[in-house]
Amino acid sequence: MNKEQVAEVAVAVGAAGAAAASCIGSVMLFKRTLPRPEETSDDIIEEFADPEKMQEYVVRMAPVGEWMEKQTLENIYITSRDGLRLHALYLAAEEKSDRLVILHHGFTSKAMDNSTHAKFFHDLGYEVMMLDLRAHGESEGKYVGFGILDRFDTLRWVKYARARFGDNTRIVLHGTSMGAATVLMTLGLPEIRESVSAVIADCAYTSPAEIFSHVMKKNYHVPSFPIMQINGVMSKKLAGYSFDEYSTRDALRCNTTVPVLFIHGAEDKFVPTKMSYENYAVCRSPKKLLIVENAGHGSSVFENTELYEATEKAFLEEMLK
Numbered sequence: 111m112n113k114e115q116v117a118e119v120a121v122a123v124g125a126a127g128a129a130a131a132s133c134i135g136s137v138m139l140f141k142r143t144l145p146r147p148e149e150t151s152d153d154i155i156e157e158f159a160d161p162e163k164m165q166e167y168v169v170r171m172a173p174v175g176e177w178m179e180k181q182t183l184e185n186i187y188i189t190s191r192d193g194l195r196l197h198a199l200y201l202a203a204e205e206k207s208d209r210l211v212i213l214h215h216g217f218t219s220k221a222m223d224n225s226t227h228a229k230f231f232h233d234l235g236y237e238v239m240m241l242d243l244r245a246h247g248e249s250e251g252k253y254v255g256f257g258i259l260d261r262f263d264t265l266r267w268v269k270y271a272r273a274r275f276g277d278n279t280r281i282v283l284h285g286t287s288m289g290a291a292t293v294l295m296t297l298g299l300p301e302i303r304e305s306v307s308a309v310i311a312d313c314a315y316t317s318p319a320e321i322f323s324h325v326m327k328k329n330y331h332v333p334s335f336p337i338m339q340i341n342g343v344m345s346k347k348l349a350g351y352s353f354d355e356y357s358t359r360d361a362l363r364c365n366t367t368v369p370v371l372f373i374h375g376a377e378d379k380f381v382p383t384k385m386s387y388e389n390y391a392v393c394r395s396p397k398k399l400l401i402v403e404n405a406g407h408g409s410s411v412f413e414n415t416e417l418y419e420a421t422e423k424a425f426l427e428e429m430l431k
Contacts, residue, residue, distance in 0.1 A: 214289025
């Protein structure tokens with residue numbers, strides 16, 4: 111075999127290796143993201159905060175868990191537009207209220223993981239609904255929606271809330287991480303803009319495609335092309351949507367009326383803090399941005415509880431007056 115033939119073989123082998131690596135990477139990404147998650151993975155937990163801080167947060171959350179165990183919670187079920195049975199927990203206000211918050215958790219979490227937020231809003235006199243997003247908790251679904259599908263589920267929950275609590279109810283949508291991206295994406299729906307009084311988005315990404323590309327480069331040191339493109343095809347075929355078909359920016363450009371509070375930890379290693387800056391810049395409605403120093407992913411409320419809750423309270427008092 112001469113030098114030219116050796117070079118041709120090397121190129122062919124390299125191309126085959128790259129193709130194989132892309133296929134393997136695509137399958138790995140798909141399996142780690144789209145199917146119903148069993149629990150929060152270790153690598154995601156490691157992105158939240160350092161171990162010492164996590165231990166501190168767990169200790170601090172314990173009283174909230176004990177408080178929640180003493181509360182009477184109602185199981186609520188509705189049906190999604192694609193026929194899934196969706197679940198939420200309802201925590202009634204001590205006195206009937208005309209304010210309701212609908213809490214959205216993050217990827218691999220569940221309704222009860224919003225207990226800290228639930229207690230805060232309950233103490234303010236709100237009716238509280240804690241959702242299990244599709245493919246999480248007690249909600250049905252084989253595949254995660256990453257906000258693109260969940261926005262339509264949230265619309266169903268808002269319609270349910272309107273029918274149950276009345277048209278005069280002031281509805282606040284609150285979300286963390288994937289839940290935050292979800293509540294922002296809902297703002298692209300006219301019926302949401304007509305029905306919701308305020309949105310609070312804590313550490314939202316801009317789109318599934320962009321957050322997955324970021325994680326692949328940061329954690330696995332591989333380029334997004336062609337893995338994202340392959341996954342887009344797989345996701346569209348199996349889950350009914352592609353990662354890049356919608357974004358928070360698309361939705362925020364449509365919204366000129368619903369006020370939005372953006373929150374993000376300055377030390378977020380999972381969803382880049384710049385994504386909240388990007389969302390904030392695009393937002394055309396009344397808005398506020400809170401960056402919490404020293405806070406990791408989804409940890410702002412634990413890192414500086416006083417600042418976090420004071421900001422939420424002031425924002426809502428101003429926007430819902």
